[in-house]
Amino acid sequence: MPAANPVLIQDIPRSRNEPPPVFLIHDASGLLTSYFKVGTLGRKVYGIWDPKFDADGIGGWQSVKEIAEAYIRLIKRVMLRGEIVLGGWSFGGVLAVHIAHMLATSGRGLRVSRIILIDSVYPRCPRPEAQKEPAKLHHAPALPGINQETRDKLMTALMRATCLSDQWDPPSWALPRTGVLGTARSRDVDPTPPHAVLIRAKDLVPMADPAEKCPLDRTRFLPQLGWEDMLEGFVEQVIETSGNHYSVFDPEHRQDIPQHLVELIPATIRCCEPMVRDWQHQPDEHISANPPPGLYAVT
Secondary structure, three states, X not given: OOOXXXXXXXXXXXXOOOOOOEEEEOOOOOOOHHHHHOOOOOOOEEEEOOOOOOOOOOOOOOOHHHHHHHHHHHHOOOOOOEEEEEEEEOHXXXXXXXXXXXXXXXXXXXXXXXXXXXXXXXXXXXXXXXXXXXXXXXXXXXXXXXXXXHHHHHHHHHHXXXXXXXXXXXOOOOOOOOOOOOOOOOOOOOOOOOEEEEEEEOOOOOOOOOOOOOHHHOOOOOOOOOHHHHOOOOOOEEEEEOXXXXXXXXXXXXXXXXXXHHHHOOOOOOOOOOEOOHHHHOOHHHHHHOOOOOOOOOO
16 A cells, blocks of 8 residues: 555646635445546546455454544645545545534534535434445455455455444434535534535346345435434435446446536536546546555556
8 A cells, every 4th residue: 555645546737716626535345446546627536445454353443433533644644724525426425424523513624515426325313214235245346356465455454344344333414504615613513514416326236136236235225325324414416327236346437436426526626737647537447556655566
C-alpha cells in the first residue's frame, strides 16, 4: 500500500477560489480501485484507503466510529479548516455519513457541505422484507486476476466491513435543514445534516440461484435504499445509474458516474482545467498492470 493517505486522485491548478475538495472513502474492500476510473470532476479529489487493510480480523477496526475518528485525522493531513465534500461507494458512504456527523458536532474546523452516497445501502433497515440472510461465499464479488494472498485480505476486509455495518449505531440529525448545514448550534443539539444525495444502481446483482438475492439488494425495493428509515428527508435527491451494485464502475457504465457527480457537486467554480492523472485515460488492462497508489496489484 502507498505511504500517502489520503491519495490525490485528481488535481487542479491552484487558484484563489478553489472549490471544496472531494474526499472519497474506500468501499468494503478497503481499497480505492474504482475511484481511479472516475472521470474529471474539476476539483481536487482525494481517496482514503484502509490503513489496516493488511490486519487480520483481530487486529482490524472495532467500530465505524473508530474508523471515522481515524479518517478525520487523515483528512486533516491535507486540510485543517474549511468546506469539504464527502462521498463513498457502498460501505464508503456509511463511513462518510458518520465522519460528517462527527465533524458537525466537534467543531474541528472542517465542515461537510455535501455527502454523496454511491449505491450505499442503509445497513440498519428494520423492515422485515429487508432482513439480511447469513452471508455466503458466492455473495462476494468476483475477483479475477488476484493472487491468493490478496484475495484472502480482501475477503477479510469485506467480512469486517459487513460486521461493522451490522453493528453501526447511526448518528442523530436534526431536520429541517436550517442555518449552516453540517453544523450544530450547540453541543446539546443534534446537527443539521449536509445536503445528501444518492446515486442508485438500477439493476439487481445477478445470482446463480434466481431464488437468492444479493445482501446488497435487500433494500433495492426502497427508493432511497433504506436511508429513509434512518431519517426521512436525509437524502434530498436520488439519481439512478445503469448497472448493478458491483458493475457501476465497469467500462460500460462508469461514464455515468462522473456525469452524476458533476451534477451533484455544486460548481462553485468550474473555471479551472483539471490536471488529470495519466491513469484516468488508460484502459483497465493498463491500470491492472501498472496500478496507481491505492490499487491492489493483479497477477
